Amino acid sequence: MFDNALFIGFPYAAVTISIAVTIYRFFFDPYSVSSQSSQFLENRKLFFGSVPWHYGLITILLGHLTALLFSRLWGLFTANQTRLYVLEITGLALALMATVGLVILFYRRMADARSQAVTSELDWILLVVLFLQVGLGFWVAYYYRWGSDWYLHTAVPWLVSLLKFQPDITYVTALPFWVKFHFLNGFTIAFLLPFTRLVHLLVYPLSYLWREHQVVIWNKARH
Amino acid sequence: MDIRAHVSMVFHLDKCIGCHTCSIACKNIWTDRKGTEYMWWNNVETKPGTGYPTQWEDQEKYKGGWEKKNEELKLKLHSKLGGLGNIFYNPYLPTIDDYYEPWTYDYENLFNAPEGDDQPTARAISMITGKPMDSIEAGPNWDDDLGGSPLYARNDVNLDELTDDEREQLNELERVVFFYLPRICNHCLNPGCVAACPAGAIYKRGEDGIVLLSQEKCRAWRMCISGCPYKKTYFNWASGKSEKCILCYPRLESGQPPACFHSCVGRIRYLGVLLYDADQIEKCASVPDHELVAAQRNMIQDPFDPEVIAAAKKNGISDAMITSAQNSPVYKFVKKWQIALPLHPDFRTLPMLYYVPPMLPVLAKTKDGNYDVDGLEKEGLPAMLSSLEKARMPIKYMASMFSAGNVQEVEDVYRKLIAVRIFKRAQKVKDYQQADVDAALSQGKTTAEEVEAIFRLTALPTYEERFVVPPLGREVAVEAWEVPLDHKREAGFGVRNKIAKRKF
Numbered sequence: 001m002f003d004n005a006l007f008i009g010f011p012y013a014a015v016t017i018s019i020a021v022t023i024y025r026f027f028f029d030p031y032s033v034s035s036q037s038s039q040f041l042e043n044r045k046l047f048f049g050s051v052p053w054h055y056g057l058i059t060i061l062l063g064h065l066t067a068l069l070f071s072r073l074w075g076l077f078t079a080n081q082t083r084l085y086v087l088e089i090t091g092l093a094l095a096l097m098a099t100v101g102l103v104i105l106f107y108r109r110m111a112d113a114r115s116q117a118v119t120s121e122l123d124w125i126l127l128v129v130l131f132l133q134v135g136l137g138f139w140v141a142y143y144y145r146w147g148s149d150w151y152l153h154t155a156v157p158w159l160v161s162l163l164k165f166q167p168d169i170t171y172v173t174a175l176p177f178w179v180k181f182h183f184l185n186g187f188t189i190a191f192l193l194p195f196t197r198l199v200h201l202l203v204y205p206l207s208y209l210w211r212e213h214q215v216v217i218w219n220k221a222r223h
Numbered sequence: 224m225d226i227r228a229h230v231s232m233v234f235h236l237d238k239c240i241g242c243h244t245c246s247i248a249c250k251n252i253w254t255d256r257k258g259t260e261y262m263w264w265n266n267v268e269t270k271p272g273t274g275y276p277t278q279w280e281d282q283e284k285y286k287g288g289w290e291k292k293n294e295e296l297k298l299k300l301h302s303k304l305g306g307l308g309n310i311f312y313n314p315y316l317p318t319i320d321d322y323y324e325p326w327t328y329d330y331e332n333l334f335n336a337p338e339g340d341d342q343p344t345a346r347a348i349s350m351i352t353g354k355p356m357d358s359i360e361a362g363p364n365w366d367d368d369l370g371g372s373p374l375y376a377r378n379d380v381n382l383d384e385l386t387d388d389e390r391e392q393l394n395e396l397e398r399v400v401f402f403y404l405p406r407i408c409n410h411c412l413n414p415g416c417v418a419a420c421p422a423g424a425i426y427k428r429g430e431d432g433i434v435l436l437s438q439e440k441c442r443a444w445r446m447c448i449s450g451c452p453y454k455k456t457y458f459n460w461a462s463g464k465s466e467k468c469i470l471c472y473p474r475l476e477s478g479q480p481p482a483c484f485h486s487c488v489g490r491i492r493y494l495g496v497l498l499y500d501a502d503q504i505e506k507c508a509s510v511p512d513h514e515l516v517a518a519q520r521n522m523i524q525d526p527f528d529p530e531v532i533a534a535a536k537k538n539g540i541s542d543a544m545i546t547s548a549q550n551s552p553v554y555k556f557v558k559k560w561q562i563a564l565p566l567h568p569d570f571r572t573l574p575m576l577y578y579v580p581p582m583l584p585v586l587a588k589t590k591d592g593n594y595d596v597d598g599l600e601k602e603g604l605p606a607m608l609s610s611l612e613k614a615r616m617p618i619k620y621m622a623s624m625f626s627a628g629n630v631q632e633v634e635d636v637y638r639k640l641i642a643v644r645i646f647k648r649a650q651k652v653k654d655y656q657q658a659d660v661d662a663a664l665s666q667g668k669t670t671a672e673e674v675e676a677i678f679r680l681t682a683l684p685t686y687e688e689r690f691v692v693p694p695l696g697r698e699v700a701v702e703a704w705e706v707p708l709d710h711k712r713e714a715g716f717g718v719r720n721k722i723a724k725r726k727f
């Protein structure tokens with residue numbers, strides 16, 4: 001029962017609220033959608049924190065997503081031991097990179113008075129939750145090896161079952177505590193996303209690539 | 224031909240007295256909010272000097288504007304892909320220290336301090352952190368009137384063109400020279416800020432060319448701040464949005480000139496419409512450096528030419544707008560008389576704010592305590608104004624600022640301005656021979672009528688002659704479909720509120 005609440009109720013609730021609030025925010029309060037960059041106030045520590053954090057994390061997240069979307073191909077890929085080794089080591093290195101980056105960002109927010117001036121309570125909560133998530137990820141990757149393989153047979157089918165609205169938690173209930181914590185904390189982040197500056201990841205400006213350099217807006221329609 | 228209208232500006236630098244009234248007018252209206260304390264959408268800097276933010280003209284440092292690479296026009300800041308890659312950390316972003324840390328004073332301490340042996344003081348308090356500041360290291364106009372020139376004036380990048388000798392001479396007491404440079408957003412035709420913004424939040428209004436930054440679309444990617452070579456977009460660190468000069472469009476739309484124009488004590492500012500050919504923008508921004516000024520002038524079209532008028536009408540430009548362009552003082556200064564030049568055309572953003580370069584620091588050089596008039600005979604100029612070649616402020620410096628290094632362009636302007644002076648002096652003081660006047664006119668490639676007209680618009684213009692505000696009328700037009708009182712009710716209650724109420 002408790003497991004049901006944790007692995008069915010919580011994910012659905014988190015994602016539903018997340019989507020609803022995101023939609024609300026984009027339509028009714030677009031002004032509030034911003035990455036709230038603080039680079040203008042503090043530049044140096046940001047470089048050593050933000051760059052490894054973002055690049056490390058994005059690569060890892062894309063890895064998670066690819067494995068979820070193309071699980072068969074991913075399975076074929078990890079079937080070879082050398083490839084699995086390479087994948088695991090890369091993953092660990094990236095996780096380390098992201099963690100170090102985040103620690104620096106954490107330190108920056110604490111030590112730098114100017115950064116503090118633009119840090120809200122929600123920012124602190126977000127920092128803690130994110131730190132937990134990468135820390136747990138790193139921990140899991142290190143102590144419960146070959147995650148890139150067993151992920152396919154545990155979390156992936158569970159997530160797919162959730163997506164299909166036929167939830168089946170037997171895939172995950174028997175997993176170690178830290179692994180489950182990592183999953184649930186992930187949904188906590190999904191929940192927090194629309195309430196925090198994290199929304200900026202939804203507006204990553206890819207369209208810049210195909211947009212014309214110059215933007216002209218006419219008040220009246222032109223013929 | 225794709226004719227468009229553009230609200231454009233001329234600043235006559237000989238008239239600027241460096242009073243900063245313009246900056247204060249702007250600050251009081253637009254940038255007195257949290258996060259904007261350090262912003263001066265209008266600022267006035269002393270030249271030579273490093274300006275605001277420090278050394279903004281140095282594009283090796285800030286990567287603003289465009290450059291020509293293999294015959295192609297490229298943003299100096301980034302390629303589109305590179306821009307997306309640098310989004311987590313923009314390596315060329317100026318930080319608050321390149322401007323200054325805004326502060327106030329702890330005045331209360333003057334009243335509340337406990338009795339003691341010393342006078343209480345009001346310490347400086349940072350407006351960012353709220354903590355006391357030990358020392359104030361920079362402020363707006365830190366190098367005003369050449370204050371601290373060994374640190375500031377000497378590092379002006381426009382001095383790079385000069386020889387060591389020439390630079391040294393500028394520090395001699397007898398030769399010290401400076402002038403004021405008021406700056407606002409240039410509302411460029413090929414703006415670097417717009418091109419650099421990954422979110423597409425900055426745009427040019429088609430009807431009048433005003434460049435605006437949508438507060439709703441801005442996501443704090445902060446590329447515009449680097450992309451603008453004039454550093455005229457600013458980051459509001461409190462709201463997490465960039466902001467910039469809006470040319471007081473709410474005032475323009477109700478028929479008033481922008482606040483900095485309206486309040487200008489020296490009456491140096493002119494505003495009016497230019498018609499230009501939008502088809503030429505790219506070509507014009509790509510010509511070699513020394514042709515930039517001419518190309519930009521070429522792009523501006525004659526509002527009296529029937530062909531231009533027909534093309535303008537075809538593009539939906541109203542008769543009233545065309546009349547406004549015909550009366551535009553900017554058209555006269557920039558195109559008809561050709562005595563106003565763009566600031567740093569070498570940045571290739573095609574700025575639509577033009578400057579009449581100042582004469583005073585250029586002329587009137589002294590030698591042994593007397594005005595140096597040697598060599599004037601050779602140039603055929605009467606002995607009042609010293610030789611342009613021996614100018615106190617080397618012409619090369621002016622050319623570096625106003626014509627991408629093309630000395631000829633600047634000289635042409637000065638010859639004409641000198642002709643105006645000599646012509647008027649001959650008329651009023653009557654200490655010149657007609658031959659002198661004729662020589663000056665021919666050197667200035669001008670005529671008596673033109674010189675008279677330049678004099679009138681420079682020295683005696685009325686309010687209506689300085690500001691020919693085009694009939695944008697959006698503020699009034701809105702009454703056709705909205706009840707004005709409803710409209711009014713929505714103003715001034717904060718952005719969020721308004722959006723929540725918006726019908727869509």
Ligand code: SF4
Pocket residue numbers: 407408409410411414415416417434450451452453454455456467572
């Ligand atoms: S001067 Fe104004 S329009 Fe031109 S690039 Fe800068 S901010 Fe943009």
Ligand code: SF4
Pocket residue numbers: 238239240241242243244245246267403405486487488489490491
């Ligand atoms: S108000 Fe006019 S005269 Fe005074 S500093 Fe500004 S531009 Fe110059």
